[in-house]
Amino acid sequence: MAGAWIGRRAGMIELEGITKVFPGVKSLDSVDFEARSGEVHALLGENGAGKSTLIKTIAGAYIPEEGTIRFDGEERSWSSPGESKDAGIHVIYQEFVLFPELSVAENIFIGEAPKTRFGTISYATMYSRASDILDRLGHSLDPRALVREISIADQQMVEIAKALVGEVKLLVLDEPTALLSEREANLLFECVMRLREDGVCIIYISHRLEEIFRIADRVTVLKDGKLAGVRQVSQMDRDQLVEMMVGRELTDVFPPKVLPGKDTAPVLSVRNLRAPPLVRDVSFDLYPGEVAGLAGLVGAGRSAVAHALFGSLARTDGAVMLAGESFNNPSPREAIDRGFGFLTEDRKAEGLMLLLDISVNVTAPAIHEFSTGVGMNRTAEIQAAQDEIQRFRIAVPSPLGDVSKLSGGNQQKILFGRWSRACHRMLILDEPTRGVDVGAKVEIYEIIRKLADEGAGILVISSELLEVVGLCTRVLVMREGRISGEVTGDAVSETSIMRLATVSAAA
Amino acid sequence: MAAGRRFRVDPSLVIVTVLLVAVLIAGFTLSERFGTLRNLMNVLEQAAALGFVSLGQSLVVLVGGIDLSVGAVVTASTVLMAAVVEMNPAWMVPMIPGVLAFGAFIGFINGFLVLRTGVHPLIVTLGTGSVLNGLVLLYTLQPTGGVPYWFEEFAYGRIGPVPVAGLVMLVCFGFVWFFLKYTAMGRSFYAVGGGEESARLSGIDSNRVILIAYTACGFFVALAGAYFVSRTGVGDPRVGEPFTLASITPVIVGGILLGGGKGNVLGALLGVFLISLINNLLNYMDVSTFIQWIVQGLIILVAVSVYVNRERKL
């Protein structure tokens, strides 16, 4: 199967039967993958499908348990990222591999700085070559600036510039446009096309399907660590692609939408909220029983709005009413006490206490509820956790189990248990299904529906447009710290949201 | 974005320089003897020990570690050197590289244990320091050994008005500065300190860098040991103790970030001068030596909270 070649365009990279296991998870299960020089090969899959593991395997950052890697016609087994880099593989990760305290030029030439004839680093050569590379990318940037001081889009450019230092045969781009404006993204596409013409093999990962159709030649889809298929992009349409990713028809994934009652008062009313630099001017209402979406590009300020509302980011201005009463000097404590819960984006960094057991994680926002004169009432706490475990069918043996050992889906459900238990009025859910497998996603969508049916107002923040479109009856779209528009009912579609999220950035 | 800023100075260097100038001005106005060339050269001579130890500490802190065994390494080096040479004075010359190799070896052990056990460097170096101190004190509780008279030249010798020890210290700082700025290995100190995982993904052998940092630290710290042997002629089992924590002050005041990845050994050098000049000045002002401690503590607090606050705003 792999090893097949067509004319002279043999596979630049060929993986066969790659299996990579992490404690408790088979991240890649006997996956074959092949990409050729001079093609843009898209790699698709939902979060947790194994894309990151696959590219880290290609880069030599992970060593697979099974399988072979052939690169440029030779069987290779990398033992470190340095080796694959020397061979001509360059990976641009979603999380930048940059050193904020070093200059732009030093980051571009990290590990391979130009030397003088005495073997010392030649800063003059480094700065001028860095300028040349940045010019080639059509980007003007001071090579002496510290990376800490430049914008995120500029940092992305530095990442790409790094690839152009040596001879690059294979370039992997992991969601490169997630943080870019439309103009910047277009520049990037031009750059990608140019590299393709030079015969570089490009593996391109993106959530934005329209990008795939625009620049990719072929697409490989992963699902739950397995290969779901390889196709010519020109022979597919959007729905087929989505079905390959999700593994079932979309109508089976999302519960039916329910419009909230017309005559209810908003549970949350926000006017002219400001929390610079990320939140510039945001106004909206959220109704009981409603599932609304807050969409926008990464960096548009969605999470910042949530934090500013919840009291974990300082507001400079704005009038907020929660259940009819003013909520202008917020703190997380007050928010929680008034029935407002916030499920944060990064469940390990901002959500779970990984060292503590499930019951403690569930009751954390309501410690005082279980505190008696003689100490914490453990029996009541464990019972409360048990109730949530049953309610959301969380697959754990006991409320005293370790959260760190649970799957992403179960961890997320524990957080749903935490917040829905403590807060009945409204919930902000920031990326509620990140890093969760498809089965658990469907269950989480049902939980969200159920909580709304019980009367909570729910605001969903998600980068997966599919999810926003599938769940929400109304979507607020943010751009550069402001609400740039709102779509409701049948007008909710990926195209309408993307248009509001990106328009004018270039113009 | 692309402002052609050609000149870039680390703000923490500016702060420590300003403090240094302030101390100098205060010294010139408050004391007649302070400002003499003779006195300043004495300060340079006496600053050497703190300088060597802080230079070593800087390297470890830059890669995100810390070394609390430096005091014990100073002590052990003095005792080792003085004891061996007393037994056979012919060993004096070989013992100079010998004791440096010994320091480097202890540093290597520290680095190895940090990498191998995954235990916080604070704990590892606390442990190795304790073992080393115990061994030295088992060997002797009193200053011991002796070295040939000529070895005094290292501590007390002068080239013109310039003290040899101070000169050696300056050369060492210059060498390390050059190494960090102009060699690929030196630059990777910053990469590893800035993020070990990122450094690894960039193809840098982080483990090797960390080992080199600890080893070099041990080397420079042993140089401070040799300096004390030269100064006192004996190996003193208690001489190093104050340096464990004292070595950290100049590093921090000089703007090297505890946690790694940021800073410049020139800052640490200025920090060494700052501390030494303050102590010297306070001596001349007939202020009790105890005030020096208070001042030193306050300097750490001021420096650290100023730097941190500045970074937070960015």
Add this chain to the structure above:
Amino acid sequence: MSEPASKSTALVPVKRLALPAAMLALVGFAAVLQPSFLSPSNLQDILTQAAPLGIVVLGQAFVVLVRGLDLSVASLMATVAVIATAFNATDDAMIPVIFAVAIGFSALVGLTNGLLVTKRNVSPFLATLAIMIVLQGLRFYYTQGAPAGSLPSGFRFLGTGRIAGIPVNMIAFAVLFVVLGWLLHKSAFGRKVYITGGNPVSADLVGIRSDRVTILCYVICSVMAGIAGLFLVGFVGTVDNWVGRGYELDSIVAVVIGGVALSGGTGTLWGAASGALILILLFNIVIILGLPVQAQLIIKGIIIIFAAALFARARAQ
């Protein structure tokens, strides 16, 4: 001691048994080598020595649990001892006053440490290092290097006396252990300590004021150090400027041996106290084996690296 809410997985019972097992093994080892080890007077000596360190360790554990570190404890102990003698009191009725002043002063030091760490964002190592040096300077400046003054004779009883054969300072330790054990493992505050130490960001987002919790931990630590200083000065009998010297590092060693991770959020007070006792047992064994006292340093160094590596490995699994 009570069971910490945090610990209930399979790994933990093993860990919880490991410390008593280590202690029993040490006691058995010592008894075999030197039967007089088990004599009441030797056991009393061990407990009397262990109590002041144990009290410091109880406080240090709180700080380490919230990802901190307090290097100022030993300097504070000596400073409190100097404050106690500054009263120049002879009447035992002054003891409560001295305690109140010492505890008040200690709380202030803890508050300073805590504020520096939380509000100024200074690393705990540097903040408490600076406070340690400042206290040392203030103390020496006040005493001009030679402490004078006297203590009421009652202090001697607190430091070395016995009630029904049990050292008084051990009783004090036991009382503090129970009180702080309740606070850490049973009360709502203790829960907040674990949550803050486990994940400070999450703590803030579930409505816990993690800064306040952290500051309180520093205050608890300093107050414990202050109390330990008073008992230790009673034990030593004379005040010098270095009462408690070495306790800052020994207390951290004990906490780590006891399984409290420097990365915070995990470990128990029982573990930390066992760590202190194990350390003192080791010291005692060195003596009864007739080894030079300096061997204690070697054993301490090896044991801390070994114990920390062991716990690091256990946690990684």
